[in-house]
Amino acid sequence: MSARIPLPLLTALLGTLGSGTMLSAQEPLTLFDGQSLAGWVTSGGRYDGPALWSVEEGAITGRQGPAKEGGLIYTERFWHSFDLSFETKIDYPFDSGVFLRMVPPSWEKGEGADRARGGKGLQVTLDHRPGGEIAGIYADGWLHHCPEGEKVYKQGEWNQVRVRMYGTTPRIEVWINGQKTTDYELPADAKGYAPSGRIGLQVHGGENVPATQTARFKKVTLRELPVFDRAQFTLDEQNALQPNDAAQAQGWTNLLDPQLSQWQPDGDGKGYAFRDGLLALLVEGGSHHIATKKDYRDFALRFDFKIAKMANSGLFLRAARDGSNPAFSGCEIQILDDYNWETTTNSKLAPYQFTGGLYGSLPPGVKTAFYPLGRWNTYEIVYRGSRLSVRLNGELLHDVDTHAVKGEPPFAKRAATGFLGLQRHAPGGIEGDAFAWFKNVYIRELPQDG
Known part of the structure; x- marks a missing residue:
């Protein structure tokens, strides 16, 4: 059963254009208001599950479900190219991640328009466990390892994460606490990936950890970037297309x-x-x-x-x-x-x-x-x-x-x-x-x- 949560904050932000106020391409959208899960849903992606989600002390807080199940909480809206920023604090040891371009798995098996929109997304790993990786890229298997990520991630503290994803065939850049750790380009001939989708925050299931272990996220903002083919265009420092x-x-x-x-x-x-x-x-x-x-x-x-x-x-x-x-x-x-x-x-x-x-x-x-x-x-x-x-x-x-x-x-x-x-x-x-x-x-x- 889908847990659909209303999104008055995001609607209000996006609707300001109707009042004659331009939302600059450089102004970030606030995806989390610090008080509610408005604008977020717990189904509608590739990895739905009964993980427990709440807002605690101004942060989206995720825990394993009653039987140690995992799951994601997703933005209700779809996104294609963007510059995403947030702060996260993940208890040790615990496995989390940020999922990009998430769509329902049924779309891959559908017909017509749904099938064209279907496919897998990509994950920026936040695996804060012994042997885990921070800021690796994963999609039904490893695409890019990041041995440096864990070195700059601060255990027991809030960490600043920035994920920049753009291009029809995407390039993904990741910064942890201001240090660039990841720069990965999906090959131009890669098949089976969704063209756009939801952004998801993960609790990984099956972990033998206390029920109190959490993954927390706050100050979640996003700057939308143009949709373009990286074989022909690039972005300048002002995110203008060239x-x-x-x-x-x-x-x-x-x-x-x-x-x-x-x-x-x-x-x-x-x-x-x-x-x-x-x-x-x-x-x-x-x-x-x-x-x-x-x-x-x-x-x-x-x-x-x-x-x-x-x-x-x-x-x-x-x-x-x-x-x-x-x-x-x-x-x-x-x-x-x-x-x-x-x-x-x-x-x-x-x-x-x-x-x-x-x-x-x-x-x-x-x-x-x-x-x-x-x-x-x-x-x-x-x-x-x-x-x-x-x-x-x-x-x-x-x-x-x-x-x-x-x-x-x-x-x-x-x-x-x-x-x-x-x-x-x-x-x-x-x-x-x-x-x-x-x-x-x-x-x-x-x-x-x-």
Whole structure:
């Protein structure tokens, strides 16, 4: 039976964007409020179990179950790439760990979208026993040993732990008490790993120790990082995305600059601003979309976006410049506040109107891939010939031959080349002067088939 715990704190933090307050990519999210287990669940990962979890003296506290069972407590939310920090105090001898990208094991055996999201996660070991390892990497077997971890871990004291995980095929860095102990990269050809998932804290079962032995965690915070392919991009010291040498050689280019020199808004040209490195869609203004000055045919595109409550936007692909509706002269990938739209408007969305939908044609393949308000989301899109692939936060939404997709007009009769655009469907009732923000907008033109 699942022990589902409400998450008012995290919801409040993530929801501040709806009040017009930007949550900077550099500001940490508090995952544990020091008083309750709001935002945490004891099932929904790969290693559920009846370990006992409570809050004691401002710390998440885990013990073995009545029959020395183990188990994990997980974040309710899924995470892909992040910089996680916490303090931990583990009684000696006791075995614990931090688990990354945890998903239900049933997904691996499922069909369709669930199976695509399934797979194993990875563990940063906190095995505080004779012969154990601190800050090793484990996933159904050892991936990386860390003999130095135990040397810097302080027995009987609170220890500062930092775990930085990023990349579609992840790199994991670990610091113990400020000293870097681990730097591991999962091989690019590794198979069977989940694309994203929950973060879990562990109590290992079967330990012949007193029932009073605990693993404790406090000051748990997280900075979210962009979703990207490490073969093409890297992060600078400010966690901003930068193309590496290989990406530059492949032709990846940045579409954003302070002058928005590569973009042209329609209508009166008003409704956009470049602020703090972000393209903001403003509430005030008469423009309906902002379009690239250049037309594109075959390309790979990636960008990050964040929206306010009741935001309505979208991404136009290969849209014609004839004044017709760009959602149908080309196509549109939807961006919408799925979390509040139906309730606030007392209406029912069509399946294709949810974020990630191919507007007018297909619903998103994984509806839950869209993160809650206040969190950055990442689209990765490849459009080559009639083949369209769309990923949201690392999860595959579409991989289709558009000529076989139902639509009006048929995709085969739509523009084969056109502009990329961001829709400014300015909603009412927004608190603040902007409702959507975009960053790390990179594109690579692809050679045409044939």
